[in-house]
Amino acid sequence: MDLNYSQDQIALSDLVRNICHDFCDTTVVRSCEDDALGYAKALWDQLSQSGLLGIAIDETHGGSKLPMLESAAIYEQFGYALAPVPHFVSSVVSALIIDGGDNTQLQNQLLPGVAAGDIILTPASLEPEGDYEPEGIQTSATMTSSGYVLKGVKRHVFYASSADYLLVLARTGENKKDIDIFLVPRDAKGVQLIQEHSMASDCQYRIELNNVIVDTNSRINAEGDGWRLWSHVLNEAIILDAASAVGLAERALEITVGYAKEREQFDKPIGAFQAIGHYLADCATAVEGARALVYEAAWAHASEKPYAALASMAKLFACNTARDVTAKAEQIHGGIGFTMEYDIQLFFRRAKQQQLNWWDSRYLEKQVAAAVLDSDQPLAVADPFTIEVESKRS
Numbered sequence: 001m002d003l004n005y006s007q008d009q010i011a012l013s014d015l016v017r018n019i020c021h022d023f024c025d026t027t028v029v030r031s032c033e034d035d036a037l038g039y040a041k042a043l044w045d046q047l048s049q050s051g052l053l054g055i056a057i058d059e060t061h062g063g064s065k066l067p068m069l070e071s072a073a074i075y076e077q078f079g080y081a082l083a084p085v086p087h088f089v090s091s092v093v094s095a096l097i098i099d100g101g102d103n104t105q106l107q108n109q110l111l112p113g114v115a116a117g118d119i120i121l122t123p124a125s126l127e128p129e130g131d132y133e134p135e136g137i138q139t140s141a142t143m144t145s146s147g148y149v150l151k152g153v154k155r156h157v158f159y160a161s162s163a164d165y166l167l168v169l170a171r172t173g174e175n176k177k178d179i180d181i182f183l184v185p186r187d188a189k190g191v192q193l194i195q196e197h198s199m200a201s202d203c204q205y206r207i208e209l210n211n212v213i214v215d216t217n218s219r220i221n222a223e224g225d226g227w228r229l230w231s232h233v234l235n236e237a238i239i240l241d242a243a244s245a246v247g248l249a250e251r252a253l254e255i256t257v258g259y260a261k262e263r264e265q266f267d268k269p270i271g272a273f274q275a276i277g278h279y280l281a282d283c284a285t286a287v288e289g290a291r292a293l294v295y296e297a298a299w300a301h302a303s304e305k306p307y308a309a310l311a312s313m314a315k316l317f318a319c320n321t322a323r324d325v326t327a328k329a330e331q332i333h334g335g336i337g338f339t340m341e342y343d344i345q346l347f348f349r350r351a352k353q354q355q356l357n358w359w360d361s362r363y364l365e366k367q368v369a370a371a372v373l374d375s376d377q378p379l380a381v382a383d384p385f386t387i388e389v390e391s392k393r394s
Contacts, residue, residue: 003295009073012066016074019046020081026343032084036161036195038203039085044117047085054115056095061111063095068236068301072243072294079247079322082350084202086120086159092240094121094167096233097181101220106183110165122163123181124154124207125230132363134177134227139209141170141182147215148182150190153208156357160186160193160205168209169226180226183218184209200353234359235308239301241358242294242311242318245351249287249322252347256280256329259344276332283325290314290321309371316364322351 005013023043032038047053055071057063066074071092078087095114098107098121113119130136139152150170160166166184184191190212196204221229257280260271270276297310326348330337337344355361 003292003299005073006069008070012070013073013077015050016052016077017080019043019050019052020077020083022046024081024083026082026346029082029084029346032203033201034197035203038159039162040083043083044085047087048117053087053091053117054095056092057099057111057115061099061107062115063111064115068239068298069295071240072298075240075243076247076250076291079244079249080251082248082251082346086122086162088237088241088244089122089158090114090120090163093123093233093237096236097123097167097220097229100229100233101181102222102225103217103220105217106220110183119165120159120163121165121167122157122159123167123169123230124157124160124184125169126154126156128153128155132359134179137169137171137179137227139168139170141172141180143172143216144213147213148218150182150184150209150212150214153206155204155206156196156198157205157207159203160207161195161203166191166207167220169230172224177227178224179230180223181220181230182214183220184212184214188212188214198353200350202350202353235311236301238315238358239294239297239307239311241354242290242297242314245315245318245322245354246287246291246294248347248351248354249283249290249318249325252322252326252329252344252351253280253283253287255344255347256283256332259333270332279328279332283328286321287325290318293317309368312359312364312367312371315359316361316368319351319355320361322347323355326351 023046024040028040028043032040051064052074054063055066055074058065091114095111098110110119110121114121127136127138130138139150139154141148141150150168152170154168157166163186166186168182168184169179170182172178172180190210192208192210194206196206198204260276260280261269263270271280294314297307297314300307300310329344330348333342333344336342339345
C-alpha cells in the first residue's frame, strides 16, 4: 500500500480544486444556504463538462468509472471547498444503487443521464421514527393491479427539490429485510416535499408519500434484495464522505493557522503562544491520521480486499476529526468565529451535520464494535508494509 498520491490522483485533485476555486468560493456556498434548490448550478455544469459526474458509472453507460483512491482525491477537494452540489447523492449513492440492481432497463435509461448531469437522483431512506436498521423502514409498498402503492414519510432527503427521481426504500413484506428500492418521479401524484432546515443550512426535505403509484418496473433491485443492496452501497460510499470530511478539516485548519499568524495579542501573533500552538499541532496530527485511515479504506476497496470495517472506521474518525478541528478553530477565533460574517462557522456547522449524515457516529461505532467483537475476520487487510519487507527478504 502506497499512501502517496499517484499522478492520476494529483491530476484529478488539481482539476477539482481549480474548478472549485473558480466556481465555488464561500460567497457561492453562502448563497446556497437554506435555498430551495440548494446547489450551485454553474459548478454543477462545470463538473459535468469535465466528466466528473460519472466517476461511479462505467463507460458503457457514458461514465468514466474511477478506482476508489482517485474518487477519494476528488472528494477531499469537494470537502475542502464545501461544494454545494448533489454529486454524492446522485453520482455516487444513486448511481451505485442503479448499477448494482438487476433492472437493466432502468440502468440504460438513467445512468447515461446521471453521468451527463441531465438527470439528478437522490435516495430516500430515513424515516421519522426509524434508525439505520432495516426495522426503521416502515414506508409500505403494496402490490396492486395498478402497480406498487407507496405510503409513508421520509426525512433528510438531500436535494429532493432538484431531483428528477427519488430512490425510495419501502417495505414489501413482514420479514425484517423484506425491503425493496423503488424509482419514484419527484413530481408523481401523491409526492409532497417539505423543506427542512438543518444545522448546515443545506438542502434537505421531508417527503410524504400519499398512496403514490409506480409501475412494477420501478423496482430497482431483485425482489427482496433492497436492504442488502442499500447496505453494500453505503459501505462503499461512506469512504468518499469520509474523504470530504478530511478536506473540510484541512481547510478549516488552514484558515485558523492563517488567523493565528495575523491576530496579535500582547504585541505578538497568538500563534506564538504555546497553548494555541499545541491546539494547532493536535489538529494537524488528527487530520493526517484521518487522511491515512481514509486512504487505507480506499486502497482496500480499490484492491478488492475486505474494506467494510475500514470504511466505518474511516467515516467515524474523519467526521469526528472534522468536528473537533472546527470546534478548536472556533475557540481560537474567539467570539468573532461564531459570527456569520466569518467563514469558519461555515465549516463548523457542516462538520457537525456531517457526523449525522449517512450513518451517524453511534451507528458507525456499532458497526466497528461488531467487527471487533462478533466477527473472526480481521479488521483490516494484512499489514502491507510487512508483506513488502518479507517479499524483499525472500
